[in-house]
Amino acid sequence: MRQFALSCVLAASLALPAFAEEVTIATAQGDVTLPAQPQKVAVFDIAAIDSLNALGVAVAGAPDNTYMPYLQDATKDAAKIGTLFEPNLETLAGLGPDLIIIGGRSAAQKAAVEQVGTTIDMTISPDLLTDAKARIDAYGKLFAKTDEATALNATLDEKIAALQEASKGKGKALVILTNGPKMSAYGKGSRFGWIYDATGLPEAVENLKVGSHGDAISHEFIAEANPDWLFVIDRGAAVGAEGQSAEATLTNPLIEGTNAWKNGRVAYLPPANMYISGAGYNSLVETLDQLTAAVSK
Template sequence: MKRFSWAGLVAAAILSCSPVLAQTVTVDSARGAVEVAVRPETVAVFDIAALDTIHALGITPAGVPDKLYVPYLADLAGAAKPVGTLFEPDLEALAALGPDLIVLGGRSSTRFDAVSALAPTLDMTIWEDLVAEARARIGAYGAIFGVEDKARELQAALDARLAETAQAAAGKGSALIVMTNGPKVSAYGRGSRFGWLHTALDLPEAHQNLDPETHGDAISFEFIAEVNPDWLIVIDRGAAIGEAGGASATLDNALVQGTTAAQKQQIIYLSPAPIYIAGGGYSSMMQTLEELLAAFSGAAG
């Protein structure tokens, strides 16, 4: 009969609980400070903004939603297993994957209780102060995955792009941010999901006190004509979610064409999926800012 050394078993137990193997880091989440194990091996990520930033840090998760929407994440489709949708994690697929960490946010955050029963779970929803929270998320993921230096590089690059875009926009006039959804149009101002374009860039609002709620203020073409923005910043929801887009056709009418924005060719059609689906992700923000920088830089002051 094989004999076991009690001292050996105690030593093994101590080793298994050593700081090296059990190292953790405390990070801020949408639900407060959370202690997370460092360098998790198997990670499932459902929030596209989180996936965007984690991907930018050079990390490839093991599980992702079945649709990723943004082109620059396409390489993950073949590298990770689909474990649900953007809104609904597949609990059976997650259990089979056996993740060490699950990251939710935004659209998937309502499933926190069900998912957290399977593995340690973070709710990394970004909402109130998109730029500050996005920077914090970069730092948090850097600490979790042990790539702090890379995280600081991304934060510095984001800060530089924000400053450069704000400088290019200075003195170029007011802007109205609108989202089209087929024939429907909504406007967004400070405090809204797209309001960071005003606050972070110090970009004057063409119309103040818009509803900051998720779906914005439903507006008419007459409203756009009356507000008469110097810049019209457009997000096409249909195109963002992979349906037939049509923002340019929706806005192609005499009322919109009579605005200063149209007359000066200052209507900016942003790449829709990054800002609508992945808002707050590092690559999303960099792409949106690059598009705005190009437009503002090419305009006369």
């Protein structure tokens, strides 16, 4: 009888789920404790997919469009779980993810998707360089890839140092975004202000409005600022929209009179990298390399 009771206890214990090891990681909304090494992950943030891909972590669910060609290849076997703005909750529920990652454009959908499963917000702040590395560290810890994460961040540090060295004494910069014929300028502390941090170049115009949409500007504004460097992001090209290109928008006598234009220092940054997946590891590496090549001429 006693042996039978022991057998029943043993059988019952084997039937219970094993307690997974837990880890605490930093997110955009503070530290969160999660079961380590989730097996089935659905991701609504392009930068997160990028960095996870660099770490060798496959995602089980991804947005219908990841915009970046190399990420479309990386997610070809993943379930399509809707867009960054409209998650497909039915498909997501059918996938049964152990973890859902949101961030940036998809962050507003947290209340909706967390009905399906555990959700973390990995939004990147304007302090992009710091946050990009922090997210890589968090993913490394979560997926037991801390050595890989350390190596990726070391590469980022090396590339930033090389860019800043190449940028020394190269004058002042202005970062702008074009959207067809419209233009906006971005200063330090804004969405694209990390370019000043990465290059070390001072602003051609200080005290620009801090916000995701920047300061609306004109050709006259750029002419008056007369930057030594003009870093350009083409929103239309980033999202595949039809309309006037950044080059066409900037081809204007007023801008052609600036130091940046006359000295061949107008740099068109990779659009989707900047606008869609700026803090993703592979995206950031490509952008830093292009910046270094530009300022080294």
